[in-house]
Amino acid sequence: MNHQRLHIIIASALGIGYIPKGSGTFGAILACLGVIGLNALFPTNALGYQAVLVGLTIIFLFIGRKASEVTEQIWGEDSSKIVIDEVVGQWLSLCLIPFSWTNLVLGLVLFRIYDIFKPFNIRSFEKYENGWGVMLDDVAAGIWANLTLQVILLLFNFYV
Template sequence: MNQPTASQLLRSPTMLLAFGFGSGLSPKAPGTFGTLAAIPFWWLMQGLTPAVYLGIVIVAALVGCYLCGAASKKLGVHDHGGIVWDEMVGYWLTMFMAPAGWGWALYGFVLFRLFDIAKPQPIGWVDRRLHGGVGIMLDDIMAAGYAALLLQLTAFWMG
């Protein structure tokens, strides 16, 4: 099984979530579409207390280790491009305690995608060396860390 069909995704909750509710089926830039799919969830979560928000993101990351690993195994491809749960969690982590507003949502989106695509060290090393669900999740979590740091510094400077 290389690229699941939409109907195959709907029959498997694991694949449906791993493929970002179908956003990972995009033939071009599935990671970008997966990140876009994360924005409405962030919009709903941004009013939560920091502890609750971070708790949700941690649970989503832990569940993501299973989801991404299981989907990867089912597809027979490590980190198949359509697996985008890691991008969704990465965006949510980038946006942890971010200022409200669409401008910040867009800024966080661009920062996260830049770091996720460029994979500066040690992200690139992790991406090449760690496999399975943890490896799939960890490089995006690290990219989110870089993006979140830059977003928070920007917010601080803008004051």
């Protein structure tokens, strides 16, 4: 397999980016499926689950950056076909959050709100080049979603 094709597979999150409508949401849902799988692998080891999730998030941030850089040359700037950024942002929104179905859904909703509406100057991260702009606005959205979810969980003692 040539490198360009590999970057396309990664950037499109195994082809999810080719879905004509809502590809970003489907990319975030794919990330949630990955989290469900991780929880199944580490059902009684929260530390192991979190360590792997944080590790994957960091690794795919850099892999996604390179794949985004390459595929922007093919598809244009920040194409809707690039959804690896949503995968990373969604994972980030759930890092250090205890696994539960409620937390998973809240994390998904919060991440998509921050990713779509881009409050708190999230859009300013899009200016970076070499694939960083594609990734960093979703990283910012993921951080804001995570912080919001942490506050909700603390305020409502909602760790379920």
